[in-house]
Amino acid sequence: MKLSLYLKFIAGYLVFGVLGFIAVSTVSSTMMNRYMTRGRAEAMYDEANLIASAYSNIYQGERQSLDSVYEQLQAVAVFLRAEIWVVNRQGVIVVDSNASQRTGNTIEGFDPTVTGNKSYAVGDYFGQFSYDVVSVSAPIIGNYNTYGYVVVHMPLSQIRADSDQGLDVIYISAAVIFVLSLIILLVFTMTVYVPLKKITEGAKQYAAGNLEYQIDLDQNDEMGYLAATLNYMSTELDRMEEYQRTFIANVSHDFRSPLTSIKGYLEAIIDGTIPPEMYEKYLKRVISETERLTKLTQGLLTLNSLDGKACLNRSNFDINRVIKDTAASFEGTCLGRDINFDLTFADNIQMVYADMGRIQQVLYNLIDNAIKFSSDGSTIFIQAYHRNEKIFVSVKDTGIGIPKDSVKKIWERFYKTDQSRGRDKKGTGLGLSIVKEIIQDHGENIDVISTEGVGSEFIFSLPRAAVS
Ligand code: ADP
Numbered sequence: 001m002k003l004s005l006y007l008k009f010i011a012g013y014l015v016f017g018v019l020g021f022i023a024v025s026t027v028s029s030t031m032m033n034r035y036m037t038r039g040r041a042e043a044m045y046d047e048a049n050l051i052a053s054a055y056s057n058i059y060q061g062e063r064q065s066l067d068s069v070y071e072q073l074q075a076v077a078v079f080l081r082a083e084i085w086v087v088n089r090q091g092v093i094v095v096d097s098n099a100s101q102r103t104g105n106t107i108e109g110f111d112p113t114v115t116g117n118k119s120y121a122v123g124d125y126f127g128q129f130s131y132d133v134v135s136v137s138a139p140i141i142g143n144y145n146t147y148g149y150v151v152v153h154m155p156l157s158q159i160r161a162d163s164d165q166g167l168d169v170i171y172i173s174a175a176v177i178f179v180l181s182l183i184i185l186l187v188f189t190m191t192v193y194v195p196l197k198k199i200t201e202g203a204k205q206y207a208a209g210n211l212e213y214q215i216d217l218d219q220n221d222e223m224g225y226l227a228a229t230l231n232y233m234s235t236e237l238d239r240m241e242e243y244q245r246t247f248i249a250n251v252s253h254d255f256r257s258p259l260t261s262i263k264g265y266l267e268a269i270i271d272g273t274i275p276p277e278m279y280e281k282y283l284k285r286v287i288s289e290t291e292r293l294t295k296l297t298q299g300l301l302t303l304n305s306l307d308g309k310a311c312l313n314r315s316n317f318d319i320n321r322v323i324k325d326t327a328a329s330f331e332g333t334c335l336g337r338d339i340n341f342d343l344t345f346a347d348n349i350q351m352v353y354a355d356m357g358r359i360q361q362v363l364y365n366l367i368d369n370a371i372k373f374s375s376d377g378s379t380i381f382i383q384a385y386h387r388n389e390k391i392f393v394s395v396k397d398t399g400i401g402i403p404k405d406s407v408k409k410i411w412e413r414f415y416k417t418d419q420s421r422g423r424d425k426k427g428t429g430l431g432l433s434i435v436k437e438i439i440q441d442h443g444e445n446i447d448v449i450s451t452e453g454v455g456s457e458f459i460f461s462l463p464r465a466a467v468s
Pocket of ligand 1: 365369370373397399400401402410415416417418427428429430431432433456
C-alpha cells in the first residue's frame with residue numbers, strides 16, 4: 001500500500017502521543033509514588049521525633065501520665081491524617097490516637113528497627129493492619145534511657161490518592177504539549193507537504209508535455225528554490241521546443257521555394273511552355289536553384305557540427321596569410337564587379353592560436369557578405385591589428401548597411417533583412433550564425449557596426465599565439 005508522506009507524519013504523531021501516554025503513566029507514576037511516599041514519610045518522621053522529644057519527660061511508661069497527651073496526639077494525627085501510637089519497649093501499644101482502638105494491644109514480634117536503613121517501612125506493620133501502611137518510628141529517650149517509641153502510620157492508599165492528584169497535573173500538561181505539538185504538524189503541512197504537492201503536480205504537467213505550466217510557490221526556502229528551478233527549467237525547455245519548431249519551419253520553407261521553382265521550370269520544359277531555344281536560360285536558373293539548395297545543406301551541416309561542440313583543431317598560424325588567401329579566392333567575382341580589397345596589417349606576421357579551417361570560413365562568409373552588399377566599383381577594407389593578448393580582424397564595406405532594428409537579428413539562423421531578400425536571392429541567412437558560433441567556440445567575440453546606406457564593419461577577436 002502506498003502511504004503518503006502526510007499519513008506517515010500523522011501516524012508518527014499518533015505513535016508519539018501513545019508512547020508519550022505510556023511513558024507518563026508508567027515511568028512518571030512510579031516516580032511520583034516514590035517521591036510522595038518518601039516526602040510523606042519524612043514529614044511523619046519529623047513529627048514523630050517532635051512528639052517523642054516533647055513527651056519524653058512525662059512518659060514514665062505508665063498509662064495515667066499519658067492520658068493527658070492523648071488529645072494532643074489525636075489533634076496532630078488528624079492534622080497529619082495519620083495514626084499515632086506510643087509503644088513501650090515491650091511492644092505494648094500504650095496510646096493509640098485512633099480512638100484508643102488498639103490501646104493495650106501487644107505487637108507480636110515488635111522490632112523498632114523494622115525500617116532497616118530506610119527511614120520508613122511499608123507493609124501491615126507486624127500484622128496490625130489489614131491494609132498496607134507507611135510507618136515511621138522515633139525513640140522516646142530520657143535520662144539515657146529509651147522508654148518507648150512514637151510510631152506514626154499512614155495508609156499507603158492515601159499517599160497513592162495524593163500522588164494520583166499530582167499525576168493528573170502531569171497528564172494534563174502532557175495533553176497540552178500533545179495538542180501544542182499539532183503546531184509542528186501544521187508547520188510541516190504548510191512548509192513541506194503543500195509545496196511538495198504543488199511541485200509534484202508541476203512535474204506531472206511537464207511529463208505530460210505542458211511546459212508552459214508554472215508552479216505557483218512563493219516561498220523563500222529550499223522548496224521555493226526548487227520550484228523556481230523547475231519553473232526555469234520548463235521555461236527553457238519550452239523556449240528550446242519553440243526554437244526547434246521555428247527552425248524546422250524555416251528549413252522547410254527555405255528548401256521548398258527552390259524546389260518549387262525547379263519543379264516549375266522542369267514542368268514547363270516538358271509540357272512545351274518553354275520553347276527549346278529558351279532551355280539554356282531556364283536550365284541555368286535550375287542550376288542556380290540547386291546551388292542554393294547545396295549551400296543551404298552545407299550551411300546546415302556546418303551548424304550541426306558546431307552544435308555538437310566539435311573540437312577545435314587549434315594551431316599557431318599567421319592570420320595575415322589567411323586573410324590574403326581568402327581575399328584572393330574572391331578575385332574572380334571582384335574582377336567582374338570592379339571591387340577592390342584594401343588590406344592593412346599592423347605587423348608583417350601576426351600569429352594567432354585558432355582553428356585555421358574554421359577561421360577561413362569566418363573570413364569567407366564575412367567577405368562574401370561584404371561583396372554581396374556592396375555596389376560595383378567599391379573597396380572592401382580588411383585590417384588586422386593587435387591589442388594586448390588579442391588580434392582583432394575587421395572586415396569593412398561601404399555597401400547598403402544594415403537597418404538599426406535588424407542589427408541584433410542578423411546573427412539568428414535564417415535571418416535576412418528585407419533589402420537583402422530582394423537583392424541576394426541565393427543567401428541562406430545561415431552565414432553569420434555560423435560565423436558567430438565559430439568565434440564563440442574559440443571563446444572570443446564578434447561585433448558589428450553598421451549604418452544603413454553607409455556601410456558595415458564586422459570586427460572579431462582571436463587569441464594571439466603564445467611566444468615560445
Ligand atoms: P546570407 O547568407 O543571407 O548572407 P548571413 O547570415 O550571412 O546570411 O547574413 C544575414 C543577413 O544579414 C543578410 O541577409 C543581410 O541582410 C545582413 N548582412 C550581412 N552582412 C551584411 C553586410 N556586409 N552588409 C549589409 N547587410 C549584411
